[in-house]
Amino acid sequence: MLLWSYFSVVLTDPGSVPPNWRPAIDEERGEADPLNGSEFINLPADPTHQRIRFCRKCNQLKPPRCHHCSVCGRCVLKMDHHCVWVVNCVGALNYKYFLLFLFYTFLETSLVTLSLLPHFIAFFSDGEIPGTPSTLATTFLAFVLNLAFALSVLGFLIMHISLVSANTTTIEVLYFPYLY
Ligand SMILES: [Zn+2]
Ligand SMILES: [Zn+2]
Structure with missing residues (x-):
């Protein structure tokens, strides 16, 4: 999706x-x-x-x-x-797809973040950590990147949902607030 x-x-x-x-x-x-x-x-x-x-x-x-x-x-x-x-x-004809793209990107990055969370917590524990150094590095990087994307896309998604509910657009709010 x-x-x-x-x-x-x-x-x-x-x-x-x-x-x-x-x-x-x-x-x-x-x-x-x-x-x-x-x-x-x-x-x-x-x-x-x-x-x-x-x-x-x-x-x-x-x-x-x-x-x-x-x-x-x-x-x-x-x-x-x-x-x-x-x-x-x-614009008018692809805004729906853009909103869906934000929604599915948020779901996907959240899913990856949650599935990597146990590995991330184990990284800071005192016990033995399984895996090679390269696996640990990629797991660590993937967790941090997906968390950062999930949070920024969530902010973007909330902003666009509030724009839709007010029947306005980014351009109208930022550049033409006096016209609408
Ligand atoms: Zn023109
Ligand atoms: Zn353009």
Whole structure:
């Protein structure tokens, strides 16, 4: 499951802006071009209407919650962050796989840590320690690395669960807290 979710988040397109995307709110009001919408100036303020942004690099309109990734060189729908571990952006269409990847990585590293714990405790006991020096060194290293990964991934998992429960993303919390 860890490998399945990892390759899913790597290979799934995070979500790109459809070609010639236009804001749906203009179609509902019969307004084709937001640039000559002078007749709507006196309309009451619509709290659901967000200012439509434009990406100068992609030369296209940006849907709400869409952000330009400088690494991928394109706009990504509901972009969370560009993840170097998965060599891909984490966005609208692969965020679920990213969450599952965090969850299964936490389970896997916790399992390895717990199964190596008796060997780690024996390492500090006074009695005879079985195994060659190389086996002891790899066991010690594997325990420390898996414990470190389990703890850091757990922190990351808790952070993303709180982001999901608040319907927000890393980018929106860090860079655009005033917009949302
Ligand atoms: Zn862009
Ligand atoms: Zn990216």
